[in-house]
Amino acid sequence: MTVRIQTEDFDVGLLLNQLRLANPGAGALVSFVGQVRDINDGDSISTLTLEHYPGMTESALAAIKAEASTRWDLMDSLIIHRVGTLKPLDQIVLVAVLSAHRGEAFKACEFMMDYLKTQAPFWKKEITPEGARWIDAKLSDDAALKRWNK
Amino acid sequence: MTVRIQTEDFDVGLLLNQLRLANPGAGALVSFVGQVRDINDGDSISTLTLEHYPGMTESALAAIKAEASTRWDLMDSLIIHRVGTLKPLDQIVLVAVLSAHRGEAFKACEFMMDYLKTQAPFWKKEITPEGARWIDAKLSDDAALKRWNK
Amino acid sequence: MKITVLYFARIKEAVNYSTEELDLPNDILTITALKNWLALRGEVWANLFNGKQVVRAAINHNLVDDLAKIQANDEVAFFPPVTGG
Amino acid sequence: MKITVLYFARIKEAVNYSTEELDLPNDILTITALKNWLALRGEVWANLFNGKQVVRAAINHNLVDDLAKIQANDEVAFFPPVTGG
Numbered sequence: 304m305t306v307r308i309q310t311e312d313f314d315v316g317l318l319l320n321q322l323r324l325a326n327p328g329a330g331a332l333v334s335f336v337g338q339v340r341d342i343n344d345g346d347s348i349s350t351l352t353l354e355h356y357p358g359m360t361e362s363a364l365a366a367i368k369a370e371a372s373t374r375w376d377l378m379d380s381l382i383i384h385r386v387g388t389l390k391p392l393d394q395i396v397l398v399a400v401l402s403a404h405r406g407e408a409f410k411a412c413e414f415m416m417d418y419l420k421t422q423a424p425f426w427k428k429e430i431t432p433e434g435a436r437w438i439d440a441k442l443s444d445d446a447a448l449k450r451w452n453k
Numbered sequence: 454m455t456v457r458i459q460t461e462d463f464d465v466g467l468l469l470n471q472l473r474l475a476n477p478g479a480g481a482l483v484s485f486v487g488q489v490r491d492i493n494d495g496d497s498i499s500t501l502t503l504e505h506y507p508g509m510t511e512s513a514l515a516a517i518k519a520e521a522s523t524r525w526d527l528m529d530s531l532i533i534h535r536v537g538t539l540k541p542l543d544q545i546v547l548v549a550v551l552s553a554h555r556g557e558a559f560k561a562c563e564f565m566m567d568y569l570k571t572q573a574p575f576w577k578k579e580i581t582p583e584g585a586r587w588i589d590a591k592l593s594d595d596a597a598l599k600r601w602n603k
Numbered sequence: 604m605k606i607t608v609l610y611f612a613r614i615k616e617a618v619n620y621s622t623e624e625l626d627l628p629n630d631i632l633t634i635t636a637l638k639n640w641l642a643l644r645g646e647v648w649a650n651l652f653n654g655k656q657v658v659r660a661a662i663n664h665n666l667v668d669d670l671a672k673i674q675a676n677d678e679v680a681f682f683p684p685v686t687g688g
Numbered sequence: 689m690k691i692t693v694l695y696f697a698r699i700k701e702a703v704n705y706s707t708e709e710l711d712l713p714n715d716i717l718t719i720t721a722l723k724n725w726l727a728l729r730g731e732v733w734a735n736l737f738n739g740k741q742v743v744r745a746a747i748n749h750n751l752v753d754d755l756a757k758i759q760a761n762d763e764v765a766f767f768p769p770v771t772g773g
Contacts, residue, residue, distance in 0.1 A: 316466015319486065327491035327541055333562075334484050335555060336469065337773055341477035353772065354697055356765060359749035384772060392477055396773050405485060405566055405688075406597060412483075413559045416773060422751060424765075425772025426697035437698045440769030447556060487688055503687065504612055506680060509664035534687060546688050555773075566688060572666060574680075575687025576612035587613045590684030 306364040308355060310387040315397055322379055322401050329378045331405035333412040335398045341391035343438070346431035353386045353395070356424035360384075367418040371400070374414070375407040382415065384425065417447045456514040458505060460537040465547055472529055472551050479528045481555035483562040485548045491541035493588075496581035503536045503545070506574035510534075513573040521550070521565050525557040532565065534575065567597045604675035608637075611682035614658065617647055627673070634660045635669040637679065657684055689760035693722075696767035699743065702732055712758070719745045720754040722764065742769055 307313075315336055323332050339351045364382045371380060381399040389395065398415045402408040420441075427438040457463075465486055473482050489501045514532045521530060531549040539545065548565050552558040570591075577588040609622050631640050638660075642652035651658060660667055661680040673679060694707050716725050723745075727737035736743060745752055746765040758764060 314466060315469055316464060319465055323486065323488055323544075324542055330487060330490045332486040332488065334486075335559075336473065336482040336484075337480060337555070338473055338482065340480045340553070355772070356694070356696055356746070356749075356767070359746055359765065362749045363751075392474055394473075403490070405487070405563075406593075409485075409559065409563045409566075413555075416555055416559075420773040421770065423772050424696065424746070424767060424770050426768060427771045428697070437768065438771045440771050443556075505687070506609070506611055506661070506664075506682070509661055509680065512664045513666075570688040571685065573687050574611065574661070574682060574685050576683060577686045578612070587683065588686045590686050 305381045305383075306361060306368060307383045308357075308360050308364075308386055309383065310385060312385070312394060313383050313397060315394070318381060318383070318397060319399055322381055322399055326378045326401050329401045329403060331402050331408040333400050333402075333405070333408040335396070335412055335416050337395040339389050339391050339393045339395060343429060343431075346433060348391055349430040349432075350388050350390050351393075351395075352388045352428045352430075353384075354426045354428070355384075355386045359424050363423040364419065367415050367422065370418070371411045371415050375402065375411045377402050377407065377411055380411065380415070382419070384419070384423070386425070414451055417444070417451060420444045421448045455531045455533075456511060456518060457533045458507075458510050458514075458536055459533065460535060462535070462544060463533050463547060465544070468531060468533070468547065469549055472531055472549055476528045476551050479551045479553060481552050481558040483550050483552075483555070483558040485546070485562055485566050486544055487546040489539050489541050489543045489545060493579060493581075496583060498541055499580040499582075500538050500540050501543075501545075502538045502578045502580075503534075504576045504578070505534075505536045509574050514569065517565050517568040517572065520568070521561040524564070525552065525561045527552050527557065527561055530561065530565070532569070534569070534573070536575070564601050567594070567601060570594045571598045604673075606673060606676065607678045609678065609680040611680065613683055614651055614681050617651055632672055633669065634662075634667060634671050634673065634679070637673060638669065638681075651681075658682070659684055689758075691758060691761065692763045694763065694765040696765065698768055699736060699766055702736055717757055718754065719747075719752060719756050719758065719764070722758060723754065723766075736766075743767070744769055 378401045383397045400408045400412040421444050529551045533547045550558045550562040571594050605626050615621050638652040642649045662677050690711050700706050723737040727734045747762050
């Protein structure tokens with residue numbers, strides 16, 4: 304069960320294979336990769352800088368993984384999130400969930416992303432031709448989170 | 454928009470990167486990888502052979518992708534399914550969906566898997582220490598499909 | 604009318620071949636009628652097509668239900684419920 | 689009591705530093721009280737902490753609501769709604 308915050312890029316193929324091959328009883332691997340889009344709110348993006356809260360970020364992500372494991376029968380999961388300055392088409396985040404069957408893996412992966420988006424202390428600032436701007440949190444992310452209330 | 458039926462293995466990392474990098478407006482890539490489990494119904498698995506219906510398989514998978522594209526705003530998607538004889542830990546299937554935002558990508562990817570499981574003409578036969586046996590379709594897969602009825 | 608019939612998976616193994624060309628009697632116009640007609644071929648066929656096990660059908664690569672109509676030159680396939688993925 | 693306060697993202701930029709050690713008056717016992725007290729520091733602080741914009745808080749790395757109690761040596765953080773992923 305891995306959580307990593309890093310500035311470097313990550314190799315999705317390698318990470319998914321490691322997760323999968325270490326668990327021969329697992330049949331289903333669901334993953335999410337987020338990338339920096341070239342255009343946001345109509346403006347082209349030069350760079351995207353991710354700030355975070357060292358210490359809290361790791362514990363928030365570990366808590367999200369732990370909560371997913373109590374809700375669903377998972378064999379392993381993985382969260383890798385980059386910080387620092389990225390450019391369009393760079394990978395931002397990988398969340399991967401391994402389970403015996405696909406239903407639980409899909410639910411757990413989406414749950415982890417919805418929690419990450421609303422509970423983990425990351426902030427995004429983008430540079431556009433109009434200058435620098437902080438990205439606002441989305442109401443749709445709060446709505447996505449509410450679906451998981453028990 | 455790619456559909457492939459093949460006996461060879463596939464490189465998930467390469468395929469996901471190609472899909473992602475060709476679409477700079479996409480922020481969300483959700484994928485499912487299915488692998489051959491080492492134990493099924495309590496018996497260890499030596500090999501798993503996938504038979505299919507050439508011609509119908511391709512058109513069924515293309516129809517599944519097309520239906521997903523009408524239901525959600527997707528930028529691209531991919532289905533690769535292996536046939537022939539596989540062993541535990543071999544990859545069976547990759548379904549990947551690229552969208553601007555994650556909610557649609559998660560829904561479309563799970564939808565495509567649920568349809569594939571119940572509508573695409575594949576059949577699995579496994580060799581165990583007890584001999585060969587065809588795998589029965591699961592009622593849970595039919596139930597999963599019904600959730601998508603409009 | 605003439606049609607092609609394909610069999611897959613455990614049905615193919617039971618009947619011991621994968622495809623045949625058939626010239627149907629005039630009154631065999633639906634999947635149900637074709638199943639009932641095939642069931643007359645003997646015990647193996649009766650066991651498969653007497654309705655006690657689920658046999659799915661496709662016509663020209665489309666999944667159909669048993670009421671579907673068969674036309675000349677159709678490719679009809681019989682197979683167990685699918686189990687891919 | 690003494691606490692450490694951290695600021696992040698646009699709040700850090702507005703106050704122009706990222707961390708400070710504070711010795712709180714005896715009646716500052718909750719996040720709400722701390723926000724109101726910080727708002728007295730001047731216009732920049734008032735704009736941030738007068739309740740007109742959403743400022744999330746964490747105590748010792750846990751997200752908390754504004755009624756949460758502060759204890760000596762706590763690490764309190766203020767930041768905008770998060771936008772990772």
